[in-house]
Amino acid sequence: MVETVVEHVVADAGAFLKRAPLQEIGKNIYTLKDVVDEIRDKPTKRSLAFLPYKLNFKEPFPEHVRFGNYNLYCY
Numbered sequence: 001m002v003e004t005v006v007e008h009v010v011a012d013a014g015a016f017l018k019r020a021p022l023q024e025i026g027k028n029i030y031t032l033k034d035v036v037d038e039i040r041d042k043p044t045k046r047s048l049a050f051l052p053y054k055l056n057f058k059e060p061f062p063e064h065v066r067f068g069n070y071n072l073y074c075y
Helices: 013-017 033-037 042-048
Strands: 006-010 026-031 055-057
Touching (some): 013 033, 013 042
Parallel strands (some): 026 055
16 A cells, blocks of 8 residues: 655644654644644653654744634744
């Protein structure tokens, strides 16, 4: 079975805590600075320093934030 790699992946804290292989899922990995800031355990913080891919930080437009869910429309 051939794995499909998507163009863009938006990661939440759970992806980093579980050390998901995001580079195998998508070509471009995005998250929010607030997501990284909410990670407090030392092993996960250390692993973020050595990711095998570039982590892109985006912030959603305020009008696209509803009930804590972020749409992919970012500045």
